[in-house]
Amino acid sequence: MKLYNPSELRQVIEMHGFSFSKSLGQNFLIDHGVLSDIVEGSGVDKSSCALEIGPGAGVLTRELAAAAKSVVAVEIDKSLMPLLDYTLGEFRNVTIVNEDVLKVDLKALIKENFGDAPVHVVANLPYYITTPIIMKFLEEEIPVKSLTVMVQKEVADRMAAPPGGKDYGALSAAVQFYTVPRIITKAEPHCFMPQPKVASVVIRLEVQDKPTVNVENKEKMFAIIKSAFGQRRKTLLNALSKSPYINIGKDSIKSALAEMGLDENIRGEKLSLEQFARLSDLL
Ligand code: SAM
Numbered sequence: 001m002k003l004y005n006p007s008e009l010r011q012v013i014e015m016h017g018f019s020f021s022k023s024l025g026q027n028f029l030i031d032h033g034v035l036s037d038i039v040e041g042s043g044v045d046k047s048s049c050a051l052e053i054g055p056g057a058g059v060l061t062r063e064l065a066a067a068a069k070s071v072v073a074v075e076i077d078k079s080l081m082p083l084l085d086y087t088l089g090e091f092r093n094v095t096i097v098n099e100d101v102l103k104v105d106l107k108a109l110i111k112e113n114f115g116d117a118p119v120h121v122v123a124n125l126p127y128y129i130t131t132p133i134i135m136k137f138l139e140e141e142i143p144v145k146s147l148t149v150m151v152q153k154e155v156a157d158r159m160a161a162p163p164g165g166k167d168y169g170a171l172s173a174a175v176q177f178y179t180v181p182r183i184i185t186k187a188e189p190h191c192f193m194p195q196p197k198v199a200s201v202v203i204r205l206e207v208q209d210k211p212t213v214n215v216e217n218k219e220k221m222f223a224i225i226k227s228a229f230g231q232r233r234k235t236l237l238n239a240l241s242k243s244p245y246i247n248i249g250k251d252s253i254k255s256a257l258a259e260m261g262l263d264e265n266i267r268g269e270k271l272s273l274e275q276f277a278r279l280s281d282l283l
Contacts, residue, residue, distance in 0.1 A: 003059045003087055006030045006193055012057060016083040020194060024077055025126020028056045031191035034202070035063050041184035041204050042122045042148040044068045049114040051144065053101045053123035053133060056080065058087035060124060065091040068120075072113045074101045102132060106142045119143070124150040131155070131171055134205070138178045139222075147205040148184065156183060156201035163272045170229045174222070176273055177212055179205035213277045220246070221280035228268025228276075236268045248283050256282040 003009055009030060020026045029035055038060065044050045044067050055061040055073035057080065064071045070093040075084065081098055088094045095113060097104065110119055121144050125133060130151050137147060151159075154167075159175040160183070161167035175181055184202040189195040215221045227243035228236055237257065241250040256279055257264055262271075271279070 004032050027192040027196045029059050030193045034187045034191050037185040039063045039067050042120045044120045048118040051121045058084050065094045076100045118145045121147040150200050150202050153201045156203045173225045213273050215277035216281050235265050
């Protein structure tokens with residue numbers, strides 16, 4: 001079965017009376033080059049496991065099943081279950097879980113299915129859940145080695161953005177605190193069925209054993225970052241002193257900024273991750 005072949009995929013879809021849901025972001029991959037780049041870039045091999053989010057018709061799942069020790073794929077759409085039984089029936093190492101990935105207990109799912117084997121997350125994500133899913137994996141420190149995800153180009157730019165520019169924000173800080181991001185490949189709209197309006201990028205986030213910067217209290221640092229970028233037109237001093245996420249007096253912020261040699265009128269977007277960590281420690 002060559003499910004990435006558009007006529008084969010269409011045939012399987014019609015055979016099961018499936019219709020695409022726009023609201024669930026259902027654009028299935030039909031480009032073998034992109035599929036191979038994802039599998040290779042993800043680092044999945046016969047000694048490691050793949051956790052796929054949103055298998056759709058199983059196009060990517062089939063490639064992962066051939067490359068990995070075992071695969072668990074979490075799919076929200078119940079109407080895809082019979083279709084996935086059909087497209088993945090030949091693989092003994094694939095388990096489909098019919099759940100919303102944002103609601104499922106991922107730590108328990110990983111422990112139950114993969115034990116202590118290394119796990120790589122692979123996902124061609126619906127755009128509306130890209131950021132919440134990535135943040136869930138990072139903030140809850142779900143034990144995975146890497147996340148290889150297909151995202152809108154703008155989201156990939158934000159994840160990899162250096163400080164100072166318009167793309168740099170809370171997502172950049174979280175991604176760069178826990179992982180080292182690397183762009184794997186691009187996927188134009190014609191690589192999908194049906195075609196989306198915008199181009200996508202596959203990005204790999206290599207989760208680090210230790211965060212990339214040292215900080216005493218990371219919850220506090222992320223509250224500061226959230227405050228700084230929640231009101232990014234304000235100066236850092238004003239954004240922090242009026243923040244609903246932290247309660248720190250203006251004078252303490254002023255003296256911390258002075259100790260770091262930073263101007264009182266600086267905006268949060270100018271601070272590097274190391275500077276946010278230092279500020280958090282000083283406050
Ligand atoms: N992986 C397939 C491929 O590459 O052809 C399908 C990718 S499609 C862009 C996204 C898939 O994610 C859809 O099958 C959709 O139903 C599923 N999905 C959407 N929201 C989800 C959620 N909250 N939890 C799990 N799966 C979800």
